[in-house]
Amino acid sequence: MKSLSLPTTWESMRSVWSRNFLQFRKTWLVSIFWIVLEPLFVLGALGYGLGSYVPQVHGTSYLEFFFPALLCNTTMLVAFFECTYANFTKLSHTKLYHTALYTPMMPNHLLGGEILWGASKAMFSAVGVLIIALALGAVGSAKIILALPVIFLSSCFFAMLGMLFTSLVKNYDQIIYPSSGLIVPLSLFSGTYFPLEAMPKALQVIAYLSPLTHAVSATRAIQQGQFSAMLVINIAFLILLLVGLSRITARSFERRLID
Template identity: 45%
Template sequence: MKLKEIFIPPRLHKGVLHVWLRNFLYYRKTWVASILWTCLEPLMYLGAIGYGLGSYVSNIDGGSYIEFFFPGILCFTAMFVSFIDGTYGNFAKFTYQKTYQTIMLSPVSPEEVVVGEILWTTSKGFFGACGVALVGSLLGLVDSWRIFPTLLFLFSVSWLFSSIAMIVTSIVRNYDSFIYWTSGFLTPMSLIAGVYFPIGQLPDGLRHAAWILPLTHALAAVRDILDGALTWRSALSVFLVLFFGWVLTNVAIHRIRRKLLR
């Protein structure tokens, strides 16, 4: 892959929306189960950890534990839903169902197929974050208009992890390989990125290493946006999420296109 291909935007047309719409039409047939899977698991975390475990924590960063944990579960949901649906779902469509190959029989380019699929899994991660935000508002955890720019930024977070998921899809050979990415990448990242406790509690080396992870920057920016305390650090985190979302999308396009055109 040439360096310039990482930064030059692909030529896209309405085929992207057609791919997204194809997924949406299928989604309508299973929307009840999909919504339950998308929202129920994060809400169980919110209840079990935020309220259950949080009842034993009197104060954290000047507030209750549930107030600290809520931004974390928002980011976790956007990341987890986008990545899981973007790996298992896309691998099935690419390898077994041959959906991508079938779509390309129509006037839709490989670039449009990839971006359309990334847009769809991004939408699902965004829907999940919106569901958690809605429940949070009912519980009194959302009391500011700043939840709207937060959700807008979470769309970018979902896009980033959807792009990573598409790259992983282009690498693995079977379903079993995904467990290495979820257990070796997703889960450790969520444990040290500040979802469950401030990363300041980590040892120095691990704390510095945590800032290499995309979830750390995403969560830091979400906390600052919700608090209305934007700083140069949060601006840098927003930029990095957007930048790497762009770059990794182009990498995913290159890898999937090469496989489709073999």
């Protein structure tokens, strides 16, 4: 008689991911409007519209300067909000996570699966926007495809950050604090819409602490074929932040489940 074996960590995480994907398939058309069409509207308004009035930035057109930032910024928003509002419902209202603990799943399995899903949904957005932008000729170089692993790394960080705040807030209204107080400033002041050099020195120093700054810088460098030491620093910084945040998030999420 065969003995039953417990699922591995990866199998459990994949189960969480698969559940989210099946749910996504039911509402994919609605999701496309948010994760693909909305960034394309921004690309048209700023990349083409504003870009027609802006001279070259760092020796390149404003459109090519802005597009890598658009991908990083969009994936940040998708990953963060996917792992806050939707997962807070599972945590506090439907009690889905608590129910899952009656199975062989552990808190870290749930956490890992949700982070992977949040990052995956963000990548669906990035790939969708990138394919359409390449087809329209909005991107001068296909080298930016090589930056997708960097964008995925950044997406994992912001998905994890979303899970951290999900484990801390007490109601939906409190999500506005990290959203408006952290995510919006990161979106605006991380070298996304204008070069960091345009800001005062003090703000530049603060901006270099932003994970989005390093994601944008690395993606932009890869698009322009600038494989320098700074690119390595950008990626290393993202990895260090991800590792450090993982321990904090795991403890906070498990504590919230137990409480």
